[in-house]
Amino acid sequence: xxxxxxxxxxxxxxxxxxxxxxxxxxxxxxxxxxxxxxxxxxxxxxxxxxxxxxxxxxxxxxxxxxxxxxxxxxxxxxxxxxxxxxxxxxxxxxxxxxxxxxxxxxxxxxxxxxxxxxxxxxxxxxxxxxxxxxxxxxxxxxxxxxxxxxxxxxxxxxxxxxxxxxxxxxxxxxxxxxxxxxxxxxxxxxxxxxxxxxxxxxxxxxxxxxxxxxxxxxxxxxxxxxxxxxxxxxxxxxxxxxxxxxxxxxxxxxxxxxxxxxxxxxxxxxxxxxxxxxxxxxxxxxxxxxxxxxxxxxxxxxxxxxxxx
Numbered sequence: 001x002x003x004x005x006x007x008x009x010x011x012x013x014x015x016x017x018x019x020x021x022x023x024x025x026x027x028x029x030x031x032x033x034x035x036x037x038x039x040x041x042x043x044x045x046x047x048x049x050x051x052x053x054x055x056x057x058x059x060x061x062x063x064x065x066x067x068x069x070x071x072x073x074x075x076x077x078x079x080x081x082x083x084x085x086x087x088x089x090x091x092x093x094x095x096x097x098x099x100x101x102x103x104x105x106x107x108x109x110x111x112x113x114x115x116x117x118x119x120x121x122x123x124x125x126x127x128x129x130x131x132x133x134x135x136x137x138x139x140x141x142x143x144x145x146x147x148x149x150x151x152x153x154x155x156x157x158x159x160x161x162x163x164x165x166x167x168x169x170x171x172x173x174x175x176x177x178x179x180x181x182x183x184x185x186x187x188x189x190x191x192x193x194x195x196x197x198x199x200x201x202x203x204x205x206x207x208x209x210x211x212x213x214x215x216x217x218x219x220x221x222x223x224x225x226x227x228x229x230x231x232x233x234x235x236x237x238x239x240x241x242x243x244x245x246x247x248x249x250x251x252x253x254x255x256x257x258x259x260x261x262x263x264x265x266x267x268x269x270x271x272x273x274x275x276x277x278x279x280x281x282x283x284x285x286x287x288x289x290x291x292x293x294x295x296x297x298x299x300x301x302x303x304x305x306x307x308x309x
Contacts, residue, residue, distance in 0.1 A: 001039060001042060001043075003071070003072065003075055004035070005035050005036075005038070005039045006068035006071055006072055007025060007068075007072060008021065008025055008027075008032050008035050008036055008039075009036060009039065009047055009048075009061075009064070009065055009068055010065055010068050010069050010072065010138060011024045011025050011032075011138075012032070012036060012048060012055055013048075013057050013061070013062070013065040014134055014138070015055075016054050016055050016056065017054070017055060018032060018033055018036075018055060036048070043064070045058070045060050045061070045064070046058050046060075046061070047060070047061035047064060047065070048061055069137065069138065069139075072138065072139050073139045073154075073280060073282050074282065075139075076139040077282050077283070077284050087119070088284075088285040088286065088287040088288055089116075089117040089119065089120050089285075089287055089288065089291065090117075090119040090120060091119075091120065092120070092121050092122070092123055093120050093121070093122050093123070093142055093143065093285075093288060094122075094123045094125075094140070094141045094142045094143075095122050095123065095124050095125070095141070095142065095143055095144075095145070096124075096125045096126075096127065096132040096135060096136065096141040096143070096144040096145070096146075097124065097125070097126050097132075097144070097145045097146070098126070098127070098128065098129055098132065098144075098145070098146045098147065098199065098200075099126050099127070099128070099198065099229065099230075100147075100194075100198065100199075100200040100230055100247060100250070101145055101146065101147070101247075101249075101275060102124070102126045102145075103229075103230075103231070103250070104247070104249040104250045105145065105249065105275075105296065105299065105301070106124070108299035108300060108301070109295055109296055109299055110122065112295040112298055112299065113291070113292075113295050116291060116294075116295060117288075117291060120288075125141065128197050128198065128199075129146050129147075129150065129199045130197070132144050132146065133150070133152060136155070136278065136279070136280065137152065137154075137155075137280070139280070142279065142283060142285070142288075143277055143278070143279045143283070143288065143289070143292065144277065144278040144279070145160075145275065145276075145277060145292075145296075146199070146275070146276065146278060147199055147200070147203070147273040147274060147275055147276065148273070148274040148275075148276050150276065150278055154280055154281050154282070155278055155279070155280060155281070156278065156279055156280070156281055156283075157276045157277065157278045158276055158277045158278075158289065158293060159274050159275075159276045160275050160276055160277060160293055160296050160297060161274075161275050161296070161297065161301065161305050162272050162273070162274055162275075162305070163247050163248050163249060163272060163273050163274075163275055163301075163305055164247075164248050164265075164266070164270045164271070164272045165203075165204070165207070165245050165246065165247060165248070165266060165270065165271040165272065165273070166245070166246055166247075166248055166251055166263050166264065166265055166266065167181045167186065167243060167244075167245055167246075167263070167264045167265075167266065168234065168237050168243060168244050168245070168246050168251065168261055168262075168263055168264075169237065169243045169261070169262050169263075169264060170237055170238060170239070170240045170243070170260060170261060170262070171259070171260055171261065171262055173240075173243065173262070175189070175243065175264055176262045176264070178264060180264065180265050180266060180267040181264050181265070181266055181267065182266065182267045183207060183208040183210075186208050186211060186245070187208055187210035187211050189242065189243050190241070190242035190243065191211050191242060191243060191244065191245070192233045192236055192237060192241065192242045192243070192244040193205075193211070193233075193244070193245075194228060194229075194230070194233065195228060200230075200247065200273070203271070203273055204245045204271070207271035230244075230246060230247075230250050234246070234250075234261070237261060238260040238261055245271075247273065248301075248302055248305065249301050249302065249305070251263050275296075277289060277292055277293065
């Protein structure tokens with residue numbers, strides 16, 4: 001039994017497909033299939049039920065996969081301890097960030113981290129919360145920057161700041177003349193939203209459930225926005241196609257369209273999100289968490305960002 005074989009069965013359980021699991025492990029599908037079959041023969045049990053279109057762990061397979069995940073996490077911890085010696089701020093940090101935070105926080109954060117921890121290069125991945133969650137649990141990422149709620153077995157979180165939402169409208173729009181916007185007013189507008197899978201979309205719809213029913217156009221319009229970025233939607237607002245809701249840190253926008261846009265605040269109680277760090281309980285570099293917290297709170301994120309003690 002090898003760590004690679006354990007990594008393969010964890011990937012198969014996550015992907016429910018040998019081809020996708022092989023791609024995730026950067027090996028060929030035949031190599032992965034042979035390795036999984038070899039491990040099943042060695043253990044004397046069937047780990048996966050193989051049916052057309054889907055691979056499902058057996059009851060004993062689930063227990064073995066869960067234990068394999070714990071073994072992989074502990075192995076990653078051993079490697080980190082060996083490479084760092086006594087300096088927790090030395091060695092690569094694998095950082096995951098959700099799409100609606102990364103472009104606005106990282107340009108401020110990275111220079112600060114570079115000054116405070118010059119021997120800690122960053123490997124950065126932007127992705128959806130659900131994907132980052134799996135990669136964190138699999139030991140492929142060390143720390144995440146995302147918005148709450150976020151929880152999981154063996155996962156720690158630390159709130160860093162509260163960020164209000166604002167409304168972005170094209171210049172000349174009637175809402176440009178109002179002092180603030182409420183959920184009822186928002187629901188009557190042509191609203192552009194990110195596609196399903198973005199937690200920011202879900203947070204906006206929790207604040208204004210009617211916006212899902214009254215979003216621009218039809219379900220077809222929402223499908224065309226799936227996977228879009230906040231920056232793409234910002235540009236669509238600039239063309240006059242509708243309005244949108246943005247996190248406060250993203251409202252600066254591009255200089256070439258700034259004169260085409262106007263920002264309006266929400267009325268109280270304003271919708272907000274809590275931005276937090278998440279990491280596995282087994283992650284040994286506690287000074288990294290403290291450093292990330294301090295560095296993020298030192299970033300110039302605007303007067304409307306309320307830091308949490």
